[in-house]
Amino acid sequence: MKPINIAEKLGRFSTHWDPHVVCDYNDNDVMVVKFKGEFPFHKHDDTDDFFYVLEGEMIMDLEGQHSQVVKAGELFVVPKGVVHRPRADQEVKVLLIEPKGEPNSGDADRPAALKPRI
Template sequence: MTNVPIDLAGKFLSFSEHWSPKVVARLNDYEVKVVKLKGEFVWHTHDDTDELFLVIDGELTIQLRDGDVTLRPGQMFVVPRGVEHCPIADGEVHAVLIEPVGVVNTGSAGGTLTAAYDDSLA
């Protein structure tokens, strides 16, 4: 029986680390990821793709060079390809990311916050 719902709340209960996106579903050559965010990430760019953020819990600010956007639960934003951005959250945020297979969380910036590919929740 493979026809089971993907329960986002249940996925968020199953891990605690921040800045480590986990694949929960595949849509053609795209992936749906869940991620917990807290604190400030690094400024980075995805040169080849847009990136969708949907906030499920908490309040997330996506810092952008031309004006920040703050997302509350049920709100989303698409960072266009090539646009430098830096997520920041005072409290813990639960968010969904949707982007093509193979996108690395830190984009062109790299560094210590670069997460390994993790599809253990898929």
């Protein structure tokens, strides 16, 4: 048990769409990620998708609905089964929480990220 410096963890990598585990919370991975551009549309059948924007601005595209802008200090939860696509025009830094072993790519054709622990 010790404090985790999120800014320090984010400073350890520069890649996009590559979540890094910073700690465990029950049976979940707490991760930080940077993204720029767009991720493929996908869904998670068995879990909600949690996004907390630390820095920057993310756009969440939702199938059949209006896109939602999520700014620093805001969080967004995509319910399980909802087709969605996060994207960002400029680099955004995000905290994610998801069950251990859940592929970040959901049902998309994109290979899941490895999720290294830092």
